[in-house]
Amino acid sequence: MKVTLATHGGLAAPVLASLPPDVVDTHALPESDAAELSRLVAAAVPASAAAAGNPEPPKRAPDAMSHSITVEEGGHSSVLVQSDADMSPEFAALLRWLKEHVARD
Amino acid sequence: MTSEFRHHCIVPPYLLERLLKDDDGEVRQAALNTMLTTAHLRGERAVRAAFPGLATPGNARRTIYDCRNTTSLPFAVLARSEDGPEAADVSVNRAFDVLGKTRDFFQRVFARNSIDGHGMRLDGYVHYGYEFANAFWDGRQMVFGDGDGRVFSDLTGSISVIAHELGHGVTEHTTGLEYHNQSGALNESMSDVFGAMVEQWTLGQTAEQADWLIGREVFTPQIEADALRSMKAPGHAWNTEKFGKDPQPDHMSKYVNMPDTYEGDWGAVHYNSGIPNKAFYLTAATIGGYSWEAPGLIWYEALKASNSETRFQEFADTTYRKAGELYETGSAEQMAVLGAWQEVGISITGVSAGLARARNRPAGKNGDATAAVRALTAQVQELSRDVATLKGRATAGG
Incomplete structure (x- = not known):
């Protein structure tokens, strides 16, 4: 499984736009980390899917960033998008794990 | 195949109740978490309102909360209130001071009473998220991250940034300029x-x-x-x-x-x-x-x-x-x-x-x-x- 994190917008939008996305591949991770990442993704997907049914337009909070997490596995790709201003706990947990992992590397 | 799920806003209660009965355990857990967060938020507001020392609506009173590096505003803890003592945390005090300077600027220069012109309380949340390199106005309050320490510093360190975020509130309450x-x-x-x-x-x-x-x-x-x-x-x-x-x-x-x-x-x-x-x-x-x-x-x-x-x-x-x-x-x-x-x-x-x-x-x-x-x-x-x-x-x- 390959997980890609891209961040857009925010107070420093033009700066962030110049930075490449962060990519984590479970094949390159220790088994325990790969399992943890898979668990976090599994939790974040249904939380985002549940919210995706909401007919209201997205909330555009000034300067809020949007985080796009692309999950690729077995020829299937899912994109989870959430904003700083409106983030599920499951998405936040996945985002934090990815940031911590990237910072460690 | 690519699918996209975007979390827009708070899920309606009827939908949450339906999701609680979903066959998928993960979906049930997500719905339960959302309901607990919402209930906690309601409860916390009621409890805060009961304490006389905390910020109340009106009079542009300042309150700073510490998110303790989570993304949950409802679970943030009170760090400094208008009548309370100075905090030990420099980020808390910086946010508190600059909110005051910005409030005073609008009052003295434009005779504007706070963000909405009617003494709206000023709530700031610091230490938001993990290595959060941003600050934003969410329609009710200002949120500040610590930065990642590599590219971005603590966002409370910039007076122009804090006043910028409060400025979004002023614009929202005057013209509501659409954000696009x-x-x-x-x-x-x-x-x-x-x-x-x-x-x-x-x-x-x-x-x-x-x-x-x-x-x-x-x-x-x-x-x-x-x-x-x-x-x-x-x-x-x-x-x-x-x-x-x-x-x-x-x-x-x-x-x-x-x-x-x-x-x-x-x-x-x-x-x-x-x-x-x-x-x-x-x-x-x-x-x-x-x-x-x-x-x-x-x-x-x-x-x-x-x-x-x-x-x-x-x-x-x-x-x-x-x-x-x-x-x-x-x-x-x-x-x-x-x-x-x-x-x-x-x-x-x-x-x-x-x-x-x-x-x-x-x-x-x-x-x-x-x-x-x-x-x-x-x-x-x-x-x-x-x-x-x-x-x-x-x-x-x-």
């Missing part, structure tokens, strides 16, 4: 204008003395960048190997077209704000003196006279009209506005370019007449400040 394309870029620009003015007012700087940088303190010392943006020289705030060059335009001929999506910064709102930013700087530099006086008043009155869909041309026309109303038609102030917009590629509707060029001379170069106008303007502004102060006292007393 030109109205969004104007929204961003107004926040930069407020951010610069609050910083200059706090430091007692004239337009000539100020550096007109927004977010000077945002980058870590390892990053060779002046600031997030330069209002004096859009496109020149940074030029580094890591980020490339600051892409902000300073003229309509360089207007940046990007999609109205989150990837496109909602139509390049943080890019094209450079154009009206430069117009404000040029106006302030031409008039001379303090930016929050004539230039700030003209921009603030133009903001109040705008609407949610106002674009650059309409806003420029409004600033020109307001300058004429406030300082007389053909005044040095109105000519400064005219020349500033022309320099960024926007001609005021109904004013020929030739006339604009002929009349666009920096204030002070027209001899004694201009000097006399400036002296009179200064006296009027002094009187306006006195009236604003008296109005503020009357409002606070009422």
Whole structure:
């Protein structure tokens, strides 16, 4: 499984736009980390899917960033998008794990 | 196959109840978490309201909460209140102090009672998220991250950034400029204008003395960048190997077209704000003196006279009209506005370019007449400040 994190917008939008996305591949991770990442993704997907049914337009909070997490596995790709201003706990947990992992590397 | 799930806003209760009965355990757990968070938020508000020392609606009272590096505002803990003692946490105290300075700026300069004009409480959340390199206004409160320590520093360290975020609240409560394309870029620009003015007012700087940088303190010392943006020289705030060059335009001929999506910064709102930013700087530099006086008043009155869909041309026309109303038609102030917009590629509707060029001379170069106008303007502004102060006292007393 390959997980890609891209961040857009925010107070420093033009700066962030110049930075490449962060990519984590479970094949390159220790088994325990790969399992943890898979668990976090599994939790974040249904939380985002549940919210995706909401007919209201997205909330555009000034300067809020949007985080796009692309999950690729077995020829299937899912994109989870959430904003700083409106983030599920499951998405936040996945985002934090990815940031911590990237910072460690 | 690609699918996209976007979390828009709070899920309606009926949907949550249905999800609680879903066959999928993960879905049930997600729904339960959301309901618990919402219930906790309701409970926390009720508990907070019961304590007399905490911020209550009205009187622009400040309250700072510590998110403890989570993304949950409802679970943030009280760190400092209006009547409480100074905190041990420097981020808490910085946010508290700058919220106060910004509140005082709006009260004393524009006789505006807090963000909404009616004493709205000022709630700030610090230490939001993990290595969160951002600050934003979510419609009710300001949220500040610690930065990642590698590229971005603690966002509470920048007065122009904090005032910028509060400025979004002011814009939301005056015109509600839609956050996309030109109205969004104007929204961003107004926040930069407020951010610069609050910083200059706090430091007692004239337009000539100020550096007109927004977010000077945002980058870590390892990053060779002046600031997030330069209002004096859009496109020149940074030029580094890591980020490339600051892409902000300073003229309509360089207007940046990007999609109205989150990837496109909602139509390049943080890019094209450079154009009206430069117009404000040029106006302030031409008039001379303090930016929050004539230039700030003209921009603030133009903001109040705008609407949610106002674009650059309409806003420029409004600033020109307001300058004429406030300082007389053909005044040095109105000519400064005219020349500033022309320099960024926007001609005021109904004013020929030739006339604009002929009349666009920096204030002070027209001899004694201009000097006399400036002296009179200064006296009027002094009187306006006195009236604003008296109005503020009357409002606070009422």
